[in-house]
Amino acid sequence: MLSDQTLISDIKAIISKSRDNAIRAVDHQRTLMYWHIGKRIFEEEQQGKDRADYGKYIIKYLSEELQPEFGSGFSARQLNWYRQFYRTFPIVSTLWTQLSWSQYKLLLSLNSEEQREFYVAETIKNNWTVRQLERQINTNLYERLLLSNDKESVLAVAKREKMPSDAKEIIKDPMVLEFLGLKRESAYYEKDLEGAIITHLQEFLLELGNGFSFVARQKRIHIEGDEFFVDLVFYNRLLQSFVIIEIKTHKLTHQDIGQLQMYVNYYDRIEKLPHEHPTIGILLCASKNDAVVKFTLPEEQKQIVASQYELYLPTEKQLLDEVNKELESFVSKGGVE
Structure with missing residues (x-):
């Protein structure tokens, strides 16, 4: 009864x-x-x-x-x-x-059909509120994904026509963390940024993207008597893999990449179950040299991603500068990726 x-x-x-x-x-x-x-x-x-x-x-x-x-x-x-x-x-x-009508009004401000299709698919899939949709548009979610992916792939993942095959299809660079309320002029320790992320975990999960869930903060791991602490651990159900995030408030170094590679190897060999995919590592850093990242890691590797964070919304000029840099790089390679 x-x-x-x-x-x-x-x-x-x-x-x-x-x-x-x-x-x-x-x-x-x-x-x-x-x-x-x-x-x-x-x-x-x-x-x-x-x-x-x-x-x-x-x-x-x-x-x-x-x-x-x-x-x-x-x-x-x-x-x-x-x-x-x-x-x-x-x-x-x-x-x-x-x-809703309020969401349609936001979509009317977009310039291309591809943008509208992407945001419609993401809104329906993630059940975004008007405020969440507005934030994703204002932080140029679509354009940030396109900086490292082709339009067809971004739209296909958004519409669930295909599952993401690697981390770069869903992880943004840069990540915009304006919701943390931290002043860009100030210097922060990694623990300050980490604490702010935990306080605003719901917003951070929204920025991370589809399929992420929180697992642990300062996860302790033991390796032959030595003790280490992983900043943040998530799990992505779309990729079926653990996602480790290490926070660096300085310019990324090859030592940082090596540290994260060790954590990724540990999770692959100790924590990962047989049916799960390889662990993904994200270096969330204040700034980075992409060439250093490229030459520190093995060619064709897909497990380690470096993503720069921004504590404020990008301006239109900044976005256009990034897109132009990508175009110049593409042309310099002869138009072949």
């Missing part, structure tokens, strides 16, 4: 689920309404395409007629959003019920 508490808990869960479903249904109907309004405005514009500024006239006229009765949701600015919504997503059957 069910206890009173179990009965109450079950009924509360039913109520909460029903409310959530009702809210989503109402928001989707609102989204459809905005799409149809945008479609009707665009169709009217096309009828008067030979008249200069006819589109602006329609928006202004509709706003003056609709706002007094229906409120600020029908201001000229909002009506322009609805028109753009239809132009960006011209087929109503492709609209996703999992996305």
